[in-house]
Amino acid sequence: MEGENEQNRDPQESSEYNSSHRLFMQAMLSHRILEESRAEEIYDNVCVKTNVDKNDFSDFIAVINKEINDVDLALRRSVDQYNSVAIIALVNTKSDEVAKLATTYTPNELAYFKRILELIITADNEAYSISSIAAIREGPKLKSPISQRESQELLAKLVNDQWLKKRRDGYYVLHMRSIIELQDYLKETFEGDVHECLMCMEMVTIGERCSQERCSVRLHLHCAAGYFPEDDNGAAIKCPTCSTSWKRSNKFGGANTSRRSNGHSQTANESEDG
Numbered sequence: 001m002e003g004e005n006e007q008n009r010d011p012q013e014s015s016e017y018n019s020s021h022r023l024f025m026q027a028m029l030s031h032r033i034l035e036e037s038r039a040e041e042i043y044d045n046v047c048v049k050t051n052v053d054k055n056d057f058s059d060f061i062a063v064i065n066k067e068i069n070d071v072d073l074a075l076r077r078s079v080d081q082y083n084s085v086a087i088i089a090l091v092n093t094k095s096d097e098v099a100k101l102a103t104t105y106t107p108n109e110l111a112y113f114k115r116i117l118e119l120i121i122t123a124d125n126e127a128y129s130i131s132s133i134a135a136i137r138e139g140p141k142l143k144s145p146i147s148q149r150e151s152q153e154l155l156a157k158l159v160n161d162q163w164l165k166k167r168r169d170g171y172y173v174l175h176m177r178s179i180i181e182l183q184d185y186l187k188e189t190f191e192g193d194v195h196e197c198l199m200c201m202e203m204v205t206i207g208e209r210c211s212q213e214r215c216s217v218r219l220h221l222h223c224a225a226g227y228f229p230e231d232d233n234g235a236a237i238k239c240p241t242c243s244t245s246w247k248r249s250n251k252f253g254g255a256n257t258s259r260r261s262n263g264h265s266q267t268a269n270e271s272e273d274g
């Protein structure tokens with residue numbers, strides 16, 4: 001009698017695309033980006049609902065990726081550069097991502113979004129952000145102008161669709177969805193203004209930078225935290241590329257204004273806030 005229940009389940013089923021994968025994909029299609037811990041919770045619920053044995057989460061994701069590869073989709077793991085939390089995102093793997101946006105945005109809306117992307121990426125001093133006021137004023141300047149009110153509504157839509165993120169100080173920055181999905185477009189279009197983190201080679205718009213102006217080394221906050229020893233007091237650490245002494249306080253992309261570091265005193269950049 002013991003062990004009889006075990007035989008009701010096909011040990012093969014977890015390695016094939018089944019109802020559990022399908023249900024999980026529905027959740028990913030509606031959320032697009034989830035914290036990994038939340039995604040694992042959803043996986044737990046999905047297993048209960050579909051009565052499928054729980055598998056290793058990575059293996060589960062791998063089975064889905066094998067299945068959705070044909071339709072140019074993939075589940076990709078990353079880290080949210082704004083809060084250093086592990087995330088999982090559903091991404092299109094074709095490079096002409098911006099063109100695909102044409103299915104949900106009018107050509108004019110798309111022109112506006114591209115302009116906002118440009119202003120964020122090319123912002124002075126690698127701020128990688130744009131103020132609400134500046135963003136709203138861009139609408140009427142388009143070739144086919146839209147009103148400030150329409151610009152405001154469109155910005156809300158772009159935030160809701162997870163392309164942009166509105167910071168507490170009212171500035172717009174790139175949402176992780178844009179970082180992950182539009183990375184190729186942004187790199188091609190704004191070459192020189194887009195930086196890659198030296199540690200993980202992913203695009204970075206908030207983090208630490210080398211004090212040597214000609215050096216291109218940029219690091220995500222979480223990548224820098226993993227690379228440099230804690231409690232260094234800034235004395236002995238050096239840029240991994242040019243060996244200039246590295247100042248942990250030398251941040252960009254609003255890292256000084258949007259988060260408070262414990263213990264370390266802040267730089268003068270705080271005046272940007274509010």
Ligand SMILES: [Zn+2]
Pocket residue numbers: 197198199200201202204219220223
């Ligand atoms: Zn990194």
Ligand SMILES: [Zn+2]
Pocket residue numbers: 210211212215216217239240241242243244
């Ligand atoms: Zn350097």
